[in-house]
Amino acid sequence: MLGRTYDKEVCSAARALEIAGERWSLLILRNAAFAGMTRFTDFQRSLDIAPNVLAARLEHFVATGIMTTSGGSEGYQTYHLTKKGLDFKPVIIALTEWGDRWAAPDGPPIVYEHEACGGRVKHNLYCKRCAESPRPQDVTRSFLLPSLPT
Amino acid sequence: MLGRTYDKEVCSAARALEIAGERWSLLILRNAAFAGMTRFTDFQRSLDIAPNVLAARLEHFVATGIMTTSGGSEGYQTYHLTKKGLDFKPVIIALTEWGDRWAAPDGPPIVYEHEACGGRVKHNLYCKRCAESPRPQDVTRSFLLPSLPT
Numbered sequence: 036m037l038g039r040t041y042d043k044e045v046c047s048a049a050r051a052l053e054i055a056g057e058r059w060s061l062l063i064l065r066n067a068a069f070a071g072m073t074r075f076t077d078f079q080r081s082l083d084i085a086p087n088v089l090a091a092r093l094e095h096f097v098a099t100g101i102m103t104t105s106g107g108s109e110g111y112q113t114y115h116l117t118k119k120g121l122d123f124k125p126v127i128i129a130l131t132e133w134g135d136r137w138a139a140p141d142g143p144p145i146v147y148e149h150e151a152c153g154g155r156v157k158h159n160l161y162c163k164r165c166a167e168s169p170r171p172q173d174v175t176r177s178f179l180l181p182s183l184p185t
Numbered sequence: 186m187l188g189r190t191y192d193k194e195v196c197s198a199a200r201a202l203e204i205a206g207e208r209w210s211l212l213i214l215r216n217a218a219f220a221g222m223t224r225f226t227d228f229q230r231s232l233d234i235a236p237n238v239l240a241a242r243l244e245h246f247v248a249t250g251i252m253t254t255s256g257g258s259e260g261y262q263t264y265h266l267t268k269k270g271l272d273f274k275p276v277i278i279a280l281t282e283w284g285d286r287w288a289a290p291d292g293p294p295i296v297y298e299h300e301a302c303g304g305r306v307k308h309n310l311y312c313k314r315c316a317e318s319p320r321p322q323d324v325t326r327s328f329l330l331p332s333l334p335t
Contacts, residue, residue, distance in 0.1 A: 045294045047284025048215055048277050052208045054288060065198055069326040100287075119287050124321035125310055127198050129279040134197025137250075137269050138204060143329060144195045150323045154314020160275055164304020171274035173300045176219040179293060 054099050055123060059084055060092055061130070064116075067102070068124050069147075073113035096120070129158050204249050205273060209234055210242055211280070214266075217252070218274050219297075223263035246270070279308045 055061060062082055066072045072081065079089055093114055096102040101120040104112050116123075128147055135143040147156040159168050205211060212232055216222045222231065229239055243264055246252040251270040254262050278297055285293040297306040309318050 046215070046281075047289050047293060047295075048281040049208075049212060049284070050288035051280045051284035052211055057208070058202045061202055062199060065196070068321075121321045122286065123283055124324060125308065126276070126279045126283055128310065128324070129276045129308070130201045131196070131198040133273055133276055134199070134201035136272065138200035139197050143197060145197075145326045145328050148325050148327050149312035149315065149317065149319045150325050151317075151319070152312060152315045154312040156310050156312055156319055156324050158275065158279065158308060158310050160278060160306050160308055162299040162302060162304040162306055165299065165302045167299070167301075169299045169301070169306055171218075171271045174274060174278070174306050175298050175300050176295045177298050178295050 051126070054095075054101065055126075057092075059088060060095075061127065063089070063092055063096070064101070064120065064123055065127050067114065067116050068121065068127060073115060074111060075114070076111075078114075125158055128156065132158060201276070204245075204251065205276075207242075209238060210245075211277065213239070213242055213246070214251070214270065214273055215277050217264065217266050218271065218277060223265060224261060225264070226261075228264075275308060278306065282308055 055064060059082070063078055063084075066078060066081055070081070072078055075086075075089065075093070078084070078093070079086060082089070093102065096114070097104055100117055101123070102114045103117055104114055106112060131143075131145070131147070148154065149156050160171070160174065161168050205214060209232070213228055213234075216228060216231055220231070222228055225236075225239065225243070228234070228243070229236060232239070243252065246264070247254055250267055251273070252264045253267055254264055256262060281293075281295075281297070298304065299306050310321070310324065311318050
């Protein structure tokens with residue numbers, strides 16, 4: 036049913052979810068992006084994920100251009116994020132900030148840092164016209180395509 | 186298996202996923218946040234989602250404080266985003282921007298606007314120390330808690 040529905044979704048958020056919208060996928064991307072993991076066994080051990088599920092997810096990432104593979108020096112295959120995959124990091128950071136605010140009773144367990152200067156990296160919304168950072172409730176959407184479902 | 190694994194995840198992104206990390210959940214949140222939907226039948230029709238799945242998702246949102254319910258004037262129940270729910274909008278915007286860039290061959294179908302001035306709303310990363318907008322590959326993470334499992 037999900038597949039059928041997604042076909043009619045003319046929405047970039049829905050399309051993004053189609054590629055990486057599954058919890059394991061996002062945790063795999065997170066570990067590749069921020070823990071520097073590249074090996075099947077490292078993903079598998081760190082996430083305690085079933086090997087067949089992990090294999091399917093990694094294969095999907097390669098098929099959709101989020102990861103590339105290369106043969107490792109000891110014969111094992113390694114997985115590397117492409118530009119498309121790296122570009123998912125801001126989504127993970129946005130998700131983390133929400134979790135920090137609403138689902139971290141003991142405070143944020145990690146912070147994101149700017150490699151060049153060591154400063155903390157945050158995400159925010161900004162308005163291209165007035166340069167303000169609008170509150171979430173002050174953001175609306177407009178359609179650029181006619182007859183969009185929903 | 187997912188439940189067991191999430192228990193050991195000391196990560197705000199993982200915790201956020203636990204609450205809203207399922208594709209239907211995100212599409213329901215999107216329609217509540219940006220299409221102003223409040224009624225069960227509107228969510229159901231717009232997403233073509235199975236009623237039992239939708240009911241479970243909405244119930245989960247109410248239980249986790251993302252939505253509240255109120256009785257409608259014609260006897261039906263309506264669902265409204267709380268501050269916690271509204272605060273998820275930046276995540277959806279980040280997801281949309283990724284999809285616009287990597288999964289929208291015909292260009293972005295929608296834009297986000299600042300209600301106050303009509304300007305386009307975008308999402309970005311910024312460094313609190315040097316005020317730059319770092320590229321995704323230049324962002325790393327640091328642990329604030331000891332012995333964190335990846």
